[in-house]
Amino acid sequence: MKSLSIDIETFSSANLSKSGVYKYAESPDFQILLFAYSIDEGEVKVVDLAQGEIIPPEILGALSDPEITKWAFNAQFERICISRFLKMPLGIYLNPEGWKCSMVWSATLGLPLSLEGVGAVLGLEKQKLQEGKSLIKFFCVPNHTNEGASRNLPATDSEKWQRFKAYNQRDVETELGIQAKLAKFPVRELEWQHYWLDQKINDTGISLDMEFVKQAILCDSLIKEKLRIQMQDLTELENPNSVSQMREWLAENGLETESLGKEAIAELMETAPEELIEVLSLRQELAKSSVQKYTAMSHVVCADGRARGLIQFYGANRTGRYAGRLIQVQNLPQNHLPDLSAARQLVKAGSFDAVDLLYESTTGVLSELIRTAFIPKPGTRFIVADFSAIEARIIAWLAGEKWRMEVFASGGDIYCASASKMFHVPVEKNGINGHLRQKGKIAELALGFGGSVGALRAMGALQMGLKEEELKPLVHTWRKSNPHIVKLWWDVDKAAMTAIRDKTITETHGIRFSYVSGMLFITLPSGRNLAYVKPRIGSNKFGSDAVTYEGIGVNKKWERLESYGPKLVENIVQATARDILAEALQRLNQAGYTIVMHVHDEVVLEVPFGVSSVEEVCQMMSITPTWAEGLLLNAAGFECEFYKKD
Secondary structure: OOEEEEEEEEEOOOOHHHHHHHHHHHOOOOEEEEEEEEEOOOOEEEEEHHHOOOOOHHHHHHHOOOOOEEEEOOHHHHHHHHHHHOOOOOOOOOOOOOEEEHHHHHHHOOOOOOHHHHHHHHOOOOOOOOOHHHHHHHHOOOEEEOOEEEOOOHHHOHHHHHHHHHHHHHHHHHHHHHHHHHOOOOOOHHHHHHHHHHHHHHHHOEEEOHHHHHHHHHHHHHHHHHHHHHHHHHHOOOOOOOHHHHHHHHHHOOOOOOOOOHHHHHHHHHHOOHHHHHHHHHHHHHHOOOOHHHHHHHHHOOOOOEEOOOEEEEEEOOOOEEEEOOOOHHHOOOOOOOOHHHHHHHHHOOOHHHHHHHOOOHHHHHHHOHHHHEEOOOOEEEEEEEEOOHHHHHHHHHHOOHHHHHHHHOOOOHHHHHHHHHHOOOOOOOOOOHHHHHHHHHHHHHHOOOOOHHHHHHOOOOOOOOOHHHHHHHHHHHHHHOHHHHHHHHHHHHHHHHHHHHOOEEEEOOEEEEEEOOEEEEEOOOOOEEEEEEEEEEEOOOOOEEEEEEEEOOOOOEEEEEEOHHHHHHHHHHHHHHHHHHHHHHHHHHOOOEEEEEEOOEEEEEEEOOOOOHHHHHHHHOOOOHHHOOOOOOEEEEEEOOOOOO
């Protein structure tokens, strides 16, 4: 036996979408119902565990044999559930090495992240059966009634059960069809190594201070009720949370509005009468969703107090960047409280009146404290390290924008340097012409990937003090100051279009573009490919030629999308940053560090007291990969007793 393709059907009273697979499989009533498998792409067999059938010994042995490749679509689910089935100790799971995931394989080629979606795009002969969702609902989740919860067993509906077995079998057949279709585009071995490390990080998880989490949820509910009563007293509305009721009340009081969103309320408060400002302010406070991530933590936390499965490998399938799951650690609110530790202690102690007295906004405090719910295990501390301006460094390196490289080499501030370059005067942070730094910062963040006036507005340029008439000249000045980056945009645009139009291979700035079997591949300096499905030359809204391809759009639907040079450059830069992070994670792991989380370009390590230092970690992260000669990397970090933004 060389390979084993697997699909399982399971029961658990835990809500999979909220809890994640680790907590799901810990449920006391967790059970594998059906186990479908194929040895070496052979006949698919289904083991009916729910009705007493037994998995053959050779299959059980293969599950823990790293020499036998186990395939599954979203293999993490199968691996963790089977670990529980094998009665492995809580917190211990089958070694991910030897497991490969066809969902990851699909993602590397820009395909959907669902078995059904991939099957449809590839036009497989045997596709996922459509009735699967209803069968899963029938057999795999509890029936909640007025009399409590119950479940449907095979005997409840034997005909449906036979169809469920056929569905389980078909999933493996579809899996095999995907493997056959994608065989000409194998995933490089290095990427599987990155995947195995990702699984190890997810298996390790990160500790949560659940006492603090419970108090934060309680504090939020009490403050929300207090605010609701205040609003009720002021408006006499039955439900002041109701958008329609509130809009109607405001209209009756001379304030018409179509929206009660954050920005709309802020705009209304600028001109509203004083008595309405109080109501709008309460509405704004009430609408804050500070508690949602705390609630997510309570759903996810495992029996040992750790949250697992928070990171999705290849979550952004255009670039391969990691994405967040469950708690969504990739979009945690920042913290700016100078006395973060004191505020945290007050909440944890249940001193909610003190929080209300000492701080302007209790919900704002709770929001800033979300990061602090993540804590190291006893005897350790967190070392947090973050790449410094990594995307700005990468684009400067790719483009050969020498003045920017010199800034990084000298340890300078890129925002000051950019402003100085644009306005031809010295600019120092908190010093000479320091007011120009903000313009440099806005320009850097908004304009690096082809952004113009609209991008500046979206970045809040007007709210930060720039005038409308300054925006267009700022775009012009930035582009004039960065001619090599502008050239990179349009060289990439030309190379991509030529590769598609002529079905050939082109190259620019160390990046290769190739058209192969109906795919556009962009080969990064790291050697990894970005994939664009069924590319062709179309027309953009200006009537000019543009690259188009098929992919998942903003509405989560498979559709034809449009791109152009600067957008492709953005993908290339973000993907390169991801590859640098992946290699840094490998170095840290090989050095024996316990990686408990990473967020964007930042890593979080759980390190015993007296072992290693921030400096050592940052040095390891700053090593330039062999494929990126000349790229100047830098990292900064800190130690902490709970996770935070320094």
